[in-house]
Amino acid sequence: MxxxxxxxxxxxxxxxxxxxxxxxxxxxxxxxxxxxxxxxxxxxxxxxxxxxxxxxxxxxxxxxxxxxxxxxxxxxxTGSLGAVDPHDMARLRSGLARWVVEARRAGLEDEDVKALVTAVLAEEPAAADRAAAERVTDGRAAAERATGGAGWHGVRA
Incomplete structure (x- = not known):
């Protein structure tokens, strides 16, 4: 309980x-x-x-x-949240605990740790969007190389 x-x-x-x-x-x-x-x-x-x-x-x-x-x-x-495997959760928690120990050794206090985690969580979607955009750009470049410059959709511009 x-x-x-x-x-x-x-x-x-x-x-x-x-x-x-x-x-x-x-x-x-x-x-x-x-x-x-x-x-x-x-x-x-x-x-x-x-x-x-x-x-x-x-x-x-x-x-x-x-x-x-x-x-x-x-x-x-009656409901549930998250569907993470308990073993994955335990592994991630252990890694986070090690990181928190390292953060404390570096002089971070609880509020510093919370602020840092919040900042990283806020950056995550932006980082994922940038990575996706890079994959699209890389895909277009590969398609152009493969089609001899015919473009992404195989039609010359």
Whole structure:
């Protein structure tokens, strides 16, 4: 079962932190369909938040189809996120843990690491777009060489 925590210093509202934690647990395979989320009153006590905060998080998760509230039984996971093989996830996590150790040795703090990861994630689509454009350009050049300069579609310009 997941154990929630709320970071008061985080700029994200408490309910959104709870939603994020469920989504992360689903992606990492910590939570699976059929698992029960903690009772609202337990989260209220452990995280010192208002019951409405927990209810709002659970309602949002229900709205997107990740959980289902069952009267008198609790809230259960019904959806999943990510389809990464657990062995691949473990391997990637291990590599990331080594990288974090290296980053700390270099003097990076948590906020530095988060900023760096966020920047790389933001650059990734742009890098993928550039790589795809390069492949198209390379393909056109190869086609022109193969057709004696007749062009990409085999028609002389």
């Amino acid at each position: 997941i154990e929630f925590h709320v970071d008061r210093a985080d700029g994200l509202p408490a309910y959104a932190q709870l939603v994020r934690q469920v989504r992360e647990a689903l992606r990492l395979g910590v939570l699976r369909p059929g698992d029960r989320l903690p009772a609202v009153r337990d989260v209220v006590v452990s995280c010192t938040v208002n019951a409405n905060t927990v209810l709002k998080a659970y309602k949002e998760l229900e709205h997107v189809g990740l959980v289902e509230a069952r009267q008198g039984s609790g809230t259960f996971v």
